[in-house]
Amino acid sequence: MSRPRTLTDWQALAARLTPQLQGNAFINDDFVPAVSGETFECLNPATGERLAKVASCDGADAEIAVRHARAVFKRGGWSRMAPVERKGVLLRLADLMERHQDELALLDTLDMGKPITSALDDVAGAIGSMRHQAESIDKLYGEVAPTGEQVLGLVLREPLGVVASIVPWNFPLMMTAWKVAPALAAGNSVILKPSEKSPLSALRLAALAREAGLPSGVFQVLPGFGHTVGRALALSMDVECLAFTGSTTVGKQLMQYAGQSNLKRVFLECGGKSPNIVFADCADLDRVAESAAAAIFYNQGEVCIAGSRLLVENSIRDAFVAKVVAAAERMQPGDPLDPTSFMGAMVDSTQHERVMGYIRKGIDEGAVLRAGGEDVAGPGLFIRPVVFDGVTPEMVIGREEIFGPVLSVFGFETEEEALALANDSDFGLAAGLWSQDIGRIMRMTHRLESGQVFVNNWAGGDQSMPFGGVKQSGNGRDKSHHSLAEYTQLKSVWIALS
Known part of the structure; x- marks a missing residue:
């Protein structure tokens, strides 16, 4: 089908798409309502019309998702998969995103009001990020330390475990890809908390990830609010990393939650006044x-x-x-x-x-x-x-x-x-x-x-250039091979040969 070109074309596609919108959370390969049964409404800011009722997840949903994410990580079906095989799955996901790019762009336009031309650019950026990180992961080598011949020193780079990605509403799908692509490529299990103001493209991405062949529990999506499900993920003792884009105020709060829990790694892309x-x-x-x-x-x-x-x-x-x-x-x-x-x-x-x-x-x-x-x-x-x-x-x-x-x-x-x-x-x-x-x-x-x-x-x-700030704009970097370092940890191995 050819791409919609005019206002009338996009309106027609929106009329077909809206009745089918998915609002349930995506947990362990299934779309399910929140444990509490609570929902919130997604409204089209350009018209005021309701788009969908969306599951409002909280701590109970976070606990279930984290349990599944940790279990699949421990089993190793994804975390210990050969990088070239993970690459293949993520490239299939990128192909599916490209096949559905008009739909994904339309979801972001309807959900948060951005112009459709901008949304299409965002989707292209998301696809590019997925492909770049997928292609990078089997080209990163470990290190051999410069030792004497009686020992062998290895430096290995390993996935962290369970990563919670909390993304903003202004570039919903693109920011999601910037966080999710390198985390998945590195072998982590990822729980995505999209903004309550723009969850629809994230839920559609979950369905495409399932179709691409990601194992159950490797990628999950919990829509909801920061003070409920976001806080629960940040305080979880079984989440090893928080990846966040949003306000400086919330970024500071997440760092406090990390200190109150398990000293999880936190990297932030926060505000700007450029x-x-x-x-x-x-x-x-x-x-x-x-x-x-x-x-x-x-x-x-x-x-x-x-x-x-x-x-x-x-x-x-x-x-x-x-x-x-x-x-x-x-x-x-x-x-x-x-x-x-x-x-x-x-x-x-x-x-x-x-x-x-x-x-x-x-x-x-x-x-x-x-x-x-x-x-x-x-x-x-x-x-x-x-x-x-x-x-x-x-x-x-x-x-x-x-x-x-x-x-x-x-x-x-x-x-x-x-x-x-x-x-x-x-x-x-x-x-x-x-x-x-x-x-x-x-x-x-x-x-x-x-x-x-x-x-x-x-x-x-x-995609070759890292993205991030200094001072109260945060730390860490999205995009490029540097972002893979945020989702991996080093292990030193000293082998005595005699």
């Missing part, structure tokens, strides 16, 4: 302005690495901000099922009101509103792109992560001032730098306090 620095010598201001606008308005600004702080050299500031405002006018929200929409709906009413509250706060603090400032009338949860100029470091909108389409513009005179402004943040997830001066680029790249630096682009990279 600086995007534009020098007067950058080439093609029109292109840079378009990129700067997309860096914050893509996915409605619900992006951890959004370029939410725009730092512009004062000599070009007025002209450049005018170009950004013009670009923002071309990035207005629309029906997420319309392939021409750049922005979609905010994920839910809570996030919508949170962002509107920050906009009101920015006005009260005295920032200059250059674009937007209002939501869109109608049943959906839409907010127009917002540009604040004249922002200063002490303003709340310039310091806190808003997670919405709100851009804060700062001015600077010198390279040192730009660097100080960029690093004046609790976060360090990403930074952008636009200049033609290679000396400046290298100086600032080394001094920017950030896990990622994008030079003359924003959010560039592929």
